[in-house]
């Protein structure tokens with residue numbers, strides 16, 4: 001199982017010094033989990049799954065907005081205050097909530113609206129605008145191939161799961177996918193990623209626990225080039241002890257990628273956990289200062305009423321949310337679509 005795949009230069013040798021490279025070849029059959037997921041997926045469809053996943057957030061926002069509308073006949077200042085409270089409770093964040101309320105007030109004034117029942121469609125329109133109002137838009141940067149996706153984020157947010165789900169999806173689309181286990185801090189992280197590689201039926205490059213993450217990424221790149229891979233997805237260590245260390249760790253990886261894979265299309269995907277609410281926004285700010293994030297994956301939206309955090313993430317960071325996680329299954333990662341997202345929170 002232990003193969004030395006490539007001849008290395010002196011510099012490269014330093015990176016992989018004393019580390020074993022483990023290349024794991026996957027069995028070709030899919031697991032039962034995957035076929036169960038497929039059956040489940042075809043039953044509910046993507047929008048149905050999104051709606052299901054956003055159930056708690058819907059109850060926290062849409063149902064409460066309905067209650068407000070019922071208790072006010074006419075639009076007045078108090079109605080706006082109640083609306084503001086609902087958004088803050090749903091973790092939309094103070095700054096973003098204020099922006100939304102001001103814009104809704106402007107629209108109400110411009111259109112000379114007076115009935116409380118007219119507020120919901122204005123709010124919906126405003127929320128869609130906030131989610132669409134971001135540079136770079138929501139498509140993952142993976143074209144043209146070869147592409148490399150560096151996945152960053154603190155421990156426990158769902159990085160490994162997101163990589164596994166992505167790998168499965170790309171492979172289903174007929175792409176050649178390779179994983180690189182750059183979170184070498186914990187042996188469990190490497191094992192977990194290997195399990196996901198198995199489920200997704202893709203290969204993985206990993207070293208032993210405690211080895212240099214940049215070395216694993218280096219070997220991943222060499223393997224991706226040698227095997228003509230379309231997409232290399234790299235896990236990275238998720239320690240957020242302080243910004244300087246984080247920057248050092250990530251910068252080393254970015255230097256390797258820049259030097260060894262200059263022509264690859266690059267995506268730096270930050271994974272944040274929706275259940276942590278405003279904490280997710282704080283983490284995103286730290287990572288944005290530490291490296292050039294090109295997209296965000298917001299996970300665990302199904303487990304929380306704090307789904308409103310997506311509005312804060314998008315409007316305060318100006319980095320597009322590209323993926324949303326709505327469950328633990330292999331199919332529960334969706335491309336983020338602002339229109340569908342708001343429609344799922346405010347069903348007709």
Ligand SMILES: Nc1nc2c(ncn2[C@@H]2O[C@H](COP(=O)(O)OP(=O)(O)OP(=O)(O)O)[C@@H](O)[C@H]2O)c(=O)[nH]1
Nearest residue numbers: 155156157158159160161299300303325326327328
């Ligand atoms: N409900 C739900 N759970 C999720 C989602 N994404 C990930 N999880 C779960 O969150 C837990 C942590 O996910 P991991 O992928 O291990 O997180 P990580 O960031 O790689 O964490 P470390 O392995 O500690 O670095 C696991 O139990 C996942 O199944 C999601 O979208 N919804």
